[in-house]
Amino acid sequence: MSDEDVISALRRKTGAGRPPPEVQPMSPTKAMRVGFAKAAEEAMELVFQVQQVTERRLTVSALTESLPENALLALLEGPLEQFGLMVFDHITTASIVEKMTTGAVLPMAPEERQPSTTDAVMCSDLMDRMLEAFEDQISEAPDPPMVQGFRYAARLQEARSISLAFDDVPYRCFFITAKLGRVGRESTVVLAYPYAPPQPKRAKGEESAWGKEFKDVVMGAHVTLDTVLHHFKLSLADVSAWEEGTVIPIPREALSRVEVRAQDGRKVSRGRIGQISGMRAVRIDLTEDEGSSVALDGQALDLGGMAAKDGDMPSLGDLGAMEASDMGSADLEPDAVGNGLGDMPAMGDLPDLPDLPDVDGAGDDLPDLDDFPAIEDLPPLGDLAPLGELPDLD
Structure with missing residues (x-):
């Protein structure tokens, strides 16, 4: 059998030359x-x-x-x-x-x-x-x-x-x-x-796949943050005078009001210095600033005598013991300060005001302006008493 006969037999077996099937598939x-x-x-x-x-x-x-x-x-x-x-x-x-x-x-x-x-x-x-x-x-x-x-x-x-x-x-x-x-x-x-069935809708508050991937990338990024303990100004002469052992004064409230800043200097948040497991740590505070008055561990900060404790504040009853000179006037008596509002006379015990004279004709007794001396009759400035002869105001 020749090669052509073999090829022809294979074509007949594979269906070459056959008419298409009468029943077409559904389309x-x-x-x-x-x-x-x-x-x-x-x-x-x-x-x-x-x-x-x-x-x-x-x-x-x-x-x-x-x-x-x-x-x-x-x-x-x-x-x-x-x-x-x-x-x-x-x-x-x-x-x-x-x-x-x-x-x-x-x-x-x-x-x-x-x-x-x-x-x-x-x-x-x-x-x-x-x-x-x-x-x-x-x-x-x-x-x-x-x-x-x-x-x-x-x-x-x-x-x-x-x-x-x-x-x-x-x-x-x-x-x-x-x-x-x-x-x-x-x-x-x-x-x-x-063309395709719809994607299932996310429940309220559920994070999308893209959002989760983006969050993972952002949270996995390397970020450097600096903690600034305190800001103050010094002259160049003071800084030049620094030497080993120089103590820089920092207020205690700075421990609870440190600033967390990014590498470009932008303020990220506030923080508080503390310790965890024997190591120094900074607690990040993302709340808004409410002022500079803070407390550390529930105790009032000692600002070098600027603030007094509750027990050191004088009571209102002790104000009467102050000297009259402490009140800034020599005419006040100590007892007048210590009597308090309770010793003042009642509004009903005040004397009646005298009757005021009528306004009509009140200016008739004033001298005329023509009776004042002329300016040329005034003594010259050189005739005034020198400053040395004036009494001291003390």
């Missing part, structure tokens, strides 16, 4: 051709012949731009709060309306106009039947797309409403060319479904 084109024709015939005895089906994956914006003018836009509501779209061009809408009103698709071309709400109501039943028939047929495909459960919900007024109602996800779009009626009007139908 979207076949499902729509069978399902749409059956639904139109059962609903209104309308001839609906699918000629071509093109499947495309589009975004919402691309889908909106690819729709025909003056088309009937039907919003489809599906499972998991998803939406789909079914579009009849003006020829498909007019053919269905003519079939329902006159009983036949007219031979003349229909008028191109905007569809009305009445048109949507008349076409909604056929849309649901076509969608249901397509679902039944496509379910026999080896890997059927997700098209189950979508039904007519409402009519969209304009194309831009699609971007408002639809999520910004990819959509599986079918562009269908068909012939309607005995006259064979060529029309276009568009069918759009979400």
